[in-house]
Amino acid sequence: MGAEILTVENVGFRYGGTPVLRGISLRVDAASTVAVTGANGSGKSTLLHLLAGVEAPAEGSVRRRAGCRLALLPQRTSGIDALPLTVAECVRIGRFRPRRRLDRGDRIAVGAIMERLDLAHLARRRLRELSGGQRQRALVAQALVQVADVYVLDEPTVALDAANRRHVHDLLAERVRAGAAVVIAGHDAADAALADRTVRLAGIQGCTGTDASGQH
Ligand SMILES: Nc1ncnc2c1ncn2[C@@H]1O[C@H](COP(=O)(O)OP(=O)(O)OP(=O)(O)O)[C@@H](O)[C@H]1O
Ligand SMILES: [Mg+2]
16 A cells, blocks of 8 residues: 555646636655645635545546545634534544544543643633634644544644644644644644645646755
Protein backbone atom coordinates (compact mmCIF):
# COMPACT_ATOMS: atom_id res chain seq x y z
CA MET A 1 0.00 0.00 0.00
CA GLY A 2 1.37 3.44 -0.97
CA ALA A 3 1.73 6.33 1.43
CA GLU A 4 -0.93 8.40 -0.34
CA ILE A 5 -4.03 9.13 1.68
CA LEU A 6 -5.49 11.70 -0.73
CA THR A 7 -4.69 12.12 -4.41
CA VAL A 8 -5.96 15.11 -6.37
CA GLU A 9 -5.51 15.03 -10.15
CA ASN A 10 -6.08 17.97 -12.43
CA VAL A 11 -9.10 19.17 -10.50
CA GLY A 12 -11.34 22.02 -11.59
CA PHE A 13 -14.31 23.48 -9.75
CA ARG A 14 -16.97 26.11 -10.50
CA TYR A 15 -19.65 27.77 -8.41
CA GLY A 16 -22.49 28.05 -10.89
CA GLY A 17 -20.67 29.08 -14.03
CA THR A 18 -17.80 30.83 -12.23
CA PRO A 19 -14.52 28.90 -12.23
CA VAL A 20 -12.71 28.90 -8.89
CA LEU A 21 -10.08 26.16 -9.25
CA ARG A 22 -8.43 24.78 -12.35
CA GLY A 23 -5.69 22.22 -12.93
CA ILE A 24 -4.99 21.45 -9.28
CA SER A 25 -2.96 18.34 -8.54
CA LEU A 26 -1.60 17.32 -5.20
CA ARG A 27 -0.85 14.32 -3.05
CA VAL A 28 -1.31 14.03 0.67
CA ASP A 29 0.85 11.32 2.20
CA ALA A 30 0.59 9.65 5.57
CA ALA A 31 2.75 11.21 8.30
CA SER A 32 3.02 14.52 6.49
CA THR A 33 1.56 18.03 6.55
CA VAL A 34 0.38 19.98 3.52
CA ALA A 35 -0.29 23.71 3.90
CA VAL A 36 -2.75 25.39 1.53
CA THR A 37 -2.09 29.12 1.24
CA GLY A 38 -3.28 31.95 -1.01
CA ALA A 39 -5.13 35.24 -0.85
CA ASN A 40 -8.73 35.63 0.32
CA GLY A 41 -10.98 34.11 -2.31
CA SER A 42 -8.21 32.07 -3.95
CA GLY A 43 -10.09 28.82 -3.32
CA LYS A 44 -8.51 27.32 -0.17
CA SER A 45 -11.81 26.42 1.51
CA THR A 46 -13.19 25.14 -1.76
CA LEU A 47 -10.17 22.85 -2.19
CA LEU A 48 -10.58 21.54 1.37
CA HIS A 49 -14.26 20.81 0.68
CA LEU A 50 -13.22 18.84 -2.39
CA LEU A 51 -10.66 16.88 -0.35
CA ALA A 52 -13.29 16.08 2.25
CA GLY A 53 -15.94 15.12 -0.30
CA VAL A 54 -18.28 17.95 0.74
CA GLU A 55 -18.15 19.10 -2.90
CA ALA A 56 -17.41 17.06 -6.02
CA PRO A 57 -14.97 18.33 -8.66
CA ALA A 58 -16.29 19.54 -12.02
CA GLU A 59 -13.15 18.13 -13.68
CA GLY A 60 -10.42 15.74 -12.62
CA SER A 61 -10.54 13.46 -9.61
CA VAL A 62 -10.11 13.38 -5.86
CA ARG A 63 -9.29 9.92 -4.54
CA ARG A 64 -9.28 8.94 -0.90
CA ARG A 65 -7.49 5.79 0.22
CA ALA A 66 -9.94 2.96 0.83
CA GLY A 67 -11.30 3.12 4.36
CA CYS A 68 -9.71 6.53 4.91
CA ARG A 69 -11.03 8.26 8.06
CA LEU A 70 -11.18 12.01 7.54
CA ALA A 71 -11.79 14.71 10.14
CA LEU A 72 -12.84 18.13 8.81
CA LEU A 73 -12.79 21.49 10.55
CA PRO A 74 -14.67 23.86 8.21
CA GLN A 75 -13.97 27.59 8.17
CA ARG A 76 -17.66 28.47 8.53
CA THR A 77 -19.21 26.90 11.59
CA SER A 78 -21.93 29.41 12.50
CA GLY A 79 -24.69 26.76 12.21
CA ILE A 80 -23.47 25.01 15.33
CA ASP A 81 -24.30 28.08 17.45
CA ALA A 82 -27.99 27.42 16.81
CA LEU A 83 -27.68 24.25 18.93
CA PRO A 84 -27.66 24.58 22.75
CA LEU A 85 -24.40 22.62 23.00
CA THR A 86 -21.94 22.83 25.85
CA VAL A 87 -18.21 22.75 25.17
CA ALA A 88 -17.94 19.19 26.52
CA GLU A 89 -20.83 18.03 24.32
CA CYS A 90 -19.30 19.73 21.29
CA VAL A 91 -16.00 17.90 21.82
CA ARG A 92 -17.72 14.55 22.53
CA ILE A 93 -19.45 14.73 19.14
CA GLY A 94 -16.02 14.07 17.65
CA ARG A 95 -16.10 10.56 19.13
CA PHE A 96 -19.67 9.64 18.11
CA ARG A 97 -20.06 6.45 16.07
CA PRO A 98 -23.31 4.95 14.79
CA ARG A 99 -24.85 2.40 17.17
CA ARG A 100 -22.10 2.68 19.78
CA ARG A 101 -21.98 4.41 23.15
CA LEU A 102 -18.94 6.45 24.11
CA ASP A 103 -16.64 4.25 26.19
CA ARG A 104 -13.90 4.92 28.72
CA GLY A 105 -11.29 5.43 25.98
CA ASP A 106 -13.50 8.07 24.37
CA ARG A 107 -13.99 9.88 27.68
CA ILE A 108 -10.24 9.84 28.34
CA ALA A 109 -9.53 11.23 24.86
CA VAL A 110 -12.15 13.98 25.31
CA GLY A 111 -10.74 14.93 28.73
CA ALA A 112 -7.17 14.93 27.43
CA ILE A 113 -7.83 17.17 24.44
CA MET A 114 -9.85 19.58 26.58
CA GLU A 115 -6.89 19.87 28.96
CA ARG A 116 -4.46 20.42 26.09
CA LEU A 117 -6.61 23.19 24.59
CA ASP A 118 -7.38 24.85 27.92
CA LEU A 119 -11.08 24.00 27.71
CA ALA A 120 -11.58 22.03 30.92
CA HIS A 121 -12.75 25.08 32.87
CA LEU A 122 -15.26 25.88 30.12
CA ALA A 123 -16.71 22.34 29.85
CA ARG A 124 -20.24 23.28 30.93
CA ARG A 125 -20.47 26.61 29.15
CA ARG A 126 -22.63 26.91 26.04
CA LEU A 127 -20.73 27.31 22.81
CA ARG A 128 -22.58 30.46 21.85
CA GLU A 129 -21.63 32.10 25.17
CA LEU A 130 -17.90 31.85 24.52
CA SER A 131 -15.37 34.31 23.14
CA GLY A 132 -14.34 33.80 19.51
CA GLY A 133 -11.06 32.13 20.41
CA GLN A 134 -12.63 29.91 23.09
CA ARG A 135 -15.28 28.77 20.62
CA GLN A 136 -12.64 28.11 17.98
CA ARG A 137 -10.68 25.97 20.46
CA ALA A 138 -13.79 23.88 21.16
CA LEU A 139 -14.27 23.25 17.43
CA VAL A 140 -10.57 22.43 16.94
CA ALA A 141 -10.88 19.99 19.86
CA GLN A 142 -13.91 18.37 18.20
CA ALA A 143 -11.84 17.81 15.05
CA LEU A 144 -8.66 16.64 16.78
CA VAL A 145 -10.39 14.28 19.21
CA GLN A 146 -11.40 12.19 16.21
CA VAL A 147 -9.40 9.14 15.26
CA ALA A 148 -8.56 9.99 11.67
CA ASP A 149 -6.04 9.18 8.95
CA VAL A 150 -6.23 12.76 7.70
CA TYR A 151 -7.18 15.98 9.49
CA VAL A 152 -8.40 18.66 7.07
CA LEU A 153 -8.38 21.97 8.93
CA ASP A 154 -9.51 25.31 7.54
CA GLU A 155 -7.75 28.17 9.36
CA PRO A 156 -7.77 26.35 12.71
CA THR A 157 -5.62 28.90 14.54
CA VAL A 158 -7.05 32.10 13.12
CA ALA A 159 -8.74 33.39 16.30
CA LEU A 160 -6.22 31.94 18.75
CA ASP A 161 -3.65 33.68 20.94
CA ALA A 162 0.02 32.73 20.65
CA ALA A 163 -0.03 30.13 23.44
CA ASN A 164 -3.08 28.36 22.03
CA ARG A 165 -1.67 28.44 18.49
CA ARG A 166 1.35 26.64 19.86
CA HIS A 167 -0.86 24.08 21.59
CA VAL A 168 -2.65 23.36 18.32
CA HIS A 169 0.63 23.11 16.40
CA ASP A 170 2.03 20.72 19.03
CA LEU A 171 -1.08 18.52 18.76
CA LEU A 172 -0.84 18.48 14.96
CA ALA A 173 2.85 17.54 15.07
CA GLU A 174 1.98 14.66 17.41
CA ARG A 175 -0.74 13.41 15.07
CA VAL A 176 1.73 13.48 12.17
CA ARG A 177 4.39 11.64 14.18
CA ALA A 178 1.74 9.00 14.90
CA GLY A 179 1.24 8.55 11.14
CA ALA A 180 -1.71 10.81 10.30
CA ALA A 181 -1.75 13.38 7.53
CA VAL A 182 -2.70 17.02 8.09
CA VAL A 183 -3.98 19.48 5.50
CA ILE A 184 -4.10 23.00 6.90
CA ALA A 185 -5.39 26.10 5.11
CA GLY A 186 -4.40 29.51 6.35
CA HIS A 187 -2.41 32.68 6.28
CA ASP A 188 -0.41 31.99 9.43
CA ALA A 189 3.32 31.63 8.69
CA ALA A 190 3.58 29.25 11.63
CA ASP A 191 1.03 26.94 9.95
CA ALA A 192 3.11 26.94 6.79
CA ALA A 193 6.28 26.34 8.81
CA LEU A 194 4.79 23.04 10.02
CA ALA A 195 4.28 21.83 6.50
CA ASP A 196 6.33 19.37 4.48
CA ARG A 197 4.71 20.75 1.36
CA THR A 198 2.88 23.98 0.54
CA VAL A 199 0.25 24.47 -2.13
CA ARG A 200 -0.13 28.13 -2.99
CA LEU A 201 -3.38 28.95 -4.78
CA ALA A 202 -3.35 31.91 -7.13
CA GLY A 203 -6.95 32.13 -8.32
CA ILE A 204 -7.79 30.17 -11.45
CA GLN A 205 -4.37 30.91 -12.92
CA GLY A 206 -3.33 27.73 -11.12
CA CYS A 207 -1.23 26.85 -8.12
CA THR A 208 2.39 26.32 -7.28
CA GLY A 209 3.63 23.63 -4.97
CA THR A 210 6.80 23.58 -2.96
CA ASP A 211 8.12 21.05 -0.55
CA ALA A 212 9.72 22.10 2.72
CA SER A 213 13.12 22.42 1.08
CA GLY A 214 11.70 25.03 -1.29
CA GLN A 215 11.91 22.87 -4.42
CA HIS A 216 9.05 22.74 -6.87
N1 LIG B 1 -21.05 28.95 -1.98
C1 LIG B 1 -20.47 29.75 -2.88
N2 LIG B 1 -21.15 30.18 -3.95
C2 LIG B 1 -20.58 30.97 -4.89
N3 LIG B 1 -19.29 31.39 -4.84
C3 LIG B 1 -18.57 30.99 -3.78
C4 LIG B 1 -19.12 30.17 -2.75
N4 LIG B 1 -18.15 29.94 -1.84
C5 LIG B 1 -17.07 30.60 -2.26
N5 LIG B 1 -17.32 31.23 -3.43
C6 LIG B 1 -16.35 32.02 -4.22
O1 LIG B 1 -15.30 31.13 -4.58
C7 LIG B 1 -14.04 31.76 -4.46
C8 LIG B 1 -13.16 30.95 -3.52
O2 LIG B 1 -13.71 30.97 -2.22
P1 LIG B 1 -13.03 30.21 -1.00
O3 LIG B 1 -13.94 30.33 0.15
O4 LIG B 1 -12.65 28.83 -1.43
O5 LIG B 1 -11.70 31.08 -0.81
P2 LIG B 1 -10.60 31.06 0.35
O6 LIG B 1 -9.26 30.98 -0.31
O7 LIG B 1 -10.94 30.00 1.33
O8 LIG B 1 -10.75 32.51 1.01
P3 LIG B 1 -10.52 33.01 2.52
O9 LIG B 1 -9.03 33.25 2.68
O10 LIG B 1 -11.27 34.30 2.58
O11 LIG B 1 -11.05 31.98 3.46
C9 LIG B 1 -14.31 33.19 -3.98
O12 LIG B 1 -14.28 34.04 -5.11
C10 LIG B 1 -15.70 33.12 -3.41
O13 LIG B 1 -16.37 34.35 -3.58
MG1 LIG C 1 -11.41 30.05 3.30
